[in-house]
Amino acid sequence: MSGSEEGHAAEERPPRRWGSRCEDCVHVRAITSGKGSTFLLCRLGAEDPGWPKYPPQPVVHCPRFECYVPPR
Numbered sequence: 001m002s003g004s005e006e007g008h009a010a011e012e013r014p015p016r017r018w019g020s021r022c023e024d025c026v027h028v029r030a031i032t033s034g035k036g037s038t039f040l041l042c043r044l045g046a047e048d049p050g051w052p053k054y055p056p057q058p059v060v061h062c063p064r065f066e067c068y069v070p071p072r
């Protein structure tokens, strides 16, 4: 199941709206609510209770940032 979740997450790239470091990070996933609002979820927060699942936006600097490279 985690494999399919990761594949799904890779497709959920956020729109470039916040000017946030998260928009270019491999760990982000865009979540759209039923009301149409979009939130940036940091997947590290799901594994690490000491890390925010929904970091306040925009994130300007993050020590755990890893650059997302789109598949070719």
Ligand code: SF4
Pocket: 021, 022, 025, 026, 027, 028, 041, 042, 043, 044, 055, 059, 062, 063, 064, 065, 066
């Ligand atoms: S690791 Fe940092 S930059 Fe990447 S999604 Fe999480 S909070 Fe954003």
